[in-house]
Amino acid sequence: MTFLEHRRKLQTSRPARYEAMCEIRAFEDRAQALFFEGLVHGTTHTSQGQEAVSVGMAVAARPTDWVTCTYRGHGHALALGMDPSVVMGEIMGKRIGSVGGVGGSMHLCEVSVGLLPTFAIVGAGIPVAAGAALTSQVRGTDDAAIALFGDGAANIGAFHEGLNLAAIWKLPVVFICENNHYGEYSRIDLTTPVEDIAVRAVSYDMPGHVVDGQDVDAVSEAVGAALARARAGEGPTLLEMKTYRYAGHSRADPGAYRPEGELERWKERDPIAIYRTRLIEEGELTPEEAGDIEDRAARRIVEAEETAAGSEDATVADMFRYIYAP
Amino acid sequence: MNQAIAAALADEMHGDPDVIMFGEDIAAAEGPFKTSAGLLKSFGPLRVRDTPISEMGFLGAAVGAAATGLRPVIEIMFIEFIGVALDQLVTEAAKFHYLSRGTITVPLTVRGSVGAGLGFGCQHSQTLETWMYGNPGLKLAVASGPASAYGLLRSAIRDNNPVVMLEPRVLYARRAQMETGEDAVIPLGKAAVAREGADVTLVALGAMVPNALAAAEGAPWSAEVIDLQTLVPYDKEALLESVAKTKRLVTVEENPLTGGWGSEITSFVAGEMFGELEAPPIRVTCPDIHVPFGKELEQRYLPNPGYIAEQVGALLETGRRPPHWWEAYR
Numbered sequence: 022m023t024f025l026e027h028r029r030k031l032q033t034s035r036p037a038r039y040e041a042m043c044e045i046r047a048f049e050d051r052a053q054a055l056f057f058e059g060l061v062h063g064t065t066h067t068s069q070g071q072e073a074v075s076v077g078m079a080v081a082a083r084p085t086d087w088v089t090c091t092y093r094g095h096g097h098a099l100a101l102g103m104d105p106s107v108v109m110g111e112i113m114g115k116r117i118g119s120v121g122g123v124g125g126s127m128h129l130c131e132v133s134v135g136l137l138p139t140f141a142i143v144g145a146g147i148p149v150a151a152g153a154a155l156t157s158q159v160r161g162t163d164d165a166a167i168a169l170f171g172d173g174a175a176n177i178g179a180f181h182e183g184l185n186l187a188a189i190w191k192l193p194v195v196f197i198c199e200n201n202h203y204g205e206y207s208r209i210d211l212t213t214p215v216e217d218i219a220v221r222a223v224s225y226d227m228p229g230h231v232v233d234g235q236d237v238d239a240v241s242e243a244v245g246a247a248l249a250r251a252r253a254g255e256g257p258t259l260l261e262m263k264t265y266r267y268a269g270h271s272r273a274d275p276g277a278y279r280p281e282g283e284l285e286r287w288k289e290r291d292p293i294a295i296y297r298t299r300l301i302e303e304g305e306l307t308p309e310e311a312g313d314i315e316d317r318a319a320r321r322i323v324e325a326e327e328t329a330a331g332s333e334d335a336t337v338a339d340m341f342r343y344i345y346a347p
Numbered sequence: 348m349n350q351a352i353a354a355a356l357a358d359e360m361h362g363d364p365d366v367i368m369f370g371e372d373i374a375a376a377e378g379p380f381k382t383s384a385g386l387l388k389s390f391g392p393l394r395v396r397d398t399p400i401s402e403m404g405f406l407g408a409a410v411g412a413a414a415t416g417l418r419p420v421i422e423i424m425f426i427e428f429i430g431v432a433l434d435q436l437v438t439e440a441a442k443f444h445y446l447s448r449g450t451i452t453v454p455l456t457v458r459g460s461v462g463a464g465l466g467f468g469c470q471h472s473q474t475l476e477t478w479m480y481g482n483p484g485l486k487l488a489v490a491s492g493p494a495s496a497y498g499l500l501r502s503a504i505r506d507n508n509p510v511v512m513l514e515p516r517v518l519y520a521r522r523a524q525m526e527t528g529e530d531a532v533i534p535l536g537k538a539a540v541a542r543e544g545a546d547v548t549l550v551a552l553g554a555m556v557p558n559a560l561a562a563a564e565g566a567p568w569s570a571e572v573i574d575l576q577t578l579v580p581y582d583k584e585a586l587l588e589s590v591a592k593t594k595r596l597v598t599v600e601e602n603p604l605t606g607g608w609g610s611e612i613t614s615f616v617a618g619e620m621f622g623e624l625e626a627p628p629i630r631v632t633c634p635d636i637h638v639p640f641g642k643e644l645e646q647r648y649l650p651n652p653g654y655i656a657e658q659v660g661a662l663l664e665t666g667r668r669p670p671h672w673w674e675a676y677r
């Protein structure tokens with residue numbers, strides 16, 4: 022399946038959205054295991070629990086829109102249509118990886134699906150998305166840009182400067198804050214005086230909405246409406262997706278700072294389980310079909326891992342490429 | 348080394364109630380690299396604080412607190428993150444004393460983790476001394492292991508100027524038997540002779556000190572290894588004294604060749620001792636590329652002991668600069 026077929030399917034088929042979320046979950050579980058097993062070097066940041074945001078965003082975005090996101094970017098990359106073996110390959114330092122294996126887990130990029138290099142510096146992608154939106158404004162196209170970032174990023178200068186600039190220039194950009202309630206090890210209430218990041222939109226005179234980030238339909242609808250507003254020249258929107266990350270912040274973090282029972286409560290609102298129930302209730306899937314989808318997604322990740330593992334390592338010569346543009 | 352840092356912080360906080368510290372996840376979580384273990388418990392939340400992810404905000408607040416009487420120590424988790432706050436350090440803190448005709452001092456310590464070797468990729472593996480070393484008013488020290496981390500940090504906190512203290516990430520887990528207390532304090536501006544030798548002076552900083560020592564160990568030539576310890580201001584006398592003896596100078600640097608700190612050191616020594624040198628001063632560095640991900644590539648990128656020994660051996664044998672390993676890839 023080409024990435025365009027993947028995106029078309031996401032737009033037209035709800036079971037395809039279910040499958041995309043299952044694929045991300047399977048990928049992240051495997052990525053985490055690879056690090057725990059010591060099979061790959063460095064660190065990784067996984068997004069189990071946040072799949073509905075990635076997929077809902079990809080449903081709403083056009084293939085020609087630009088997206089910036091963070092080191093927690095595997096899910097967004099997959100939802101946008103990157104091949105899982107390319108993402109896995111990057112994590113493993115393989116030449117088939119999206120940056121040729123010299124970037125690692127935090128550094129994905131695929132211009133064909135609209136993904137700018139993922140940002141490992143908190144907040145950095147926010148003004149960059151505003152700049153991508155500036156390109157469409159100057160060129161007179163109706164493409165838009167999307168910035169995805171965390172709740173912690175809402176306290177860094179780049180967030181405030183980026184939103185202000187986008188507002189006064191009426192840039193076609195949608196700011197999506199994935200509020201998973203933690204920075205690294207600090208709960209949001211220890212670092213942020215407001216409960217809803219969305220209220221910060223008021224300072225920049227743009228609409229701000231709180232969205233259920235565990236509901237893929239709610240996400241795609243909210244992002245779709247904000248993108249429509251952006252394309253119509255009405256300026257940026259701040260969307261806050263309430264969500265939760267099941268894993269620790271990164272490989273090294275067991276998440277011991279979380280109050281007892283919190284993770285379990287959030288798992289009761291698992292985005293994949295919610296959607297499975299809904300699609301079955303609404304007659305779009307049978308339990309058997311859902312099972313087939315889960316198996317297919319899991320198999321694809323196993324295959325992707327095999328493909329990546331069996332492929333060539335990045336070489337010393339690869340380190341020297343692309344330092345300067347010709 | 349992380350325990351040595353926590354000990355230095357604790358000792359300074361015991362000795363001076365004006366010492367406070369803040370940074371991201373340093374209090375309740377005791378630091379991403381466990382460099383503040385026990386400090387919140389010992390000194391309480393008024394003096395040991397967690398911050399939001401707001402480097403410009405909290406570095407700026409540290410400048411303000413330092414200018415008005417406190418002695419703050421802040422942590423920049425990875426030195427790269429100082430990029431968003433550099434104004435406060437370079438353009439504000441470093442100039443306050445000058446711009447107040449000496450009436451204000453800024454006794455601020457900025458600690459940051461630096462360097463490659465842990466597979467964190469190109470945005471979390473740089474050393475970035477070059478961002479900070481050309482700034483009058485700002486001092487810069489680099490730890491090379493537990494003892495130097497302890498001794499330099501205590502001096503940095505006591506200094507009445509803004510001091511940046513860089514801590515190689517690969518060394519946090521290194522353990523060594525060491526002394527603490529007044530006798531273990533290392534003054535800023537003084538280099539340490541880490542190993543005595545006669546044929547060549549290797550000058551290193553941070554994580555390259557253990558590598559230079561390893562290269563010197565068992566080599567057929569005799570190298571004096573100098574741990575510069577403080578890059579600004581660097582110890583000119585120690586350099587001249589050592590090179591007067593060995594007549595040869597090699598810097599070992601964890602940074603790209605172009606603009607690396609060794610260009611200052613080699614140019615200084617060459618300028619002072621041109622006629623006395625028996626070989627051109629050379630620099631063993633990383634290539635002018637980004638830090639790669641992947642264990643093997645990252646180890647190839649860094650000046651490892653084998654490569655350092657090869658370069659030094661070739662210099663001694665030929666009296667000329669040997670080619671960099673990467674010249675084949677250009």
Ligand SMILES: Cc1ncc(C[n+]2csc(CCOP(=O)(O)OP(=O)(O)O)c2C)c(N)n1
Pocket residue numbers: 091093141142143144170171172173174175199201203204205270371400402424428431
């Ligand atoms: C400027 C900067 N400061 C600090 C960090 C270290 N850091 C990486 S992720 C992170 C937490 C970010 O939390 P949030 O924005 O909520 O995103 P999440 O990880 O929850 O997706 C921190 C502090 C960084 N990468 N960049």
Ligand SMILES: [Mg+2]
Pocket residue numbers: 171172173199200201202203204
């Ligand atoms: Mg978060």
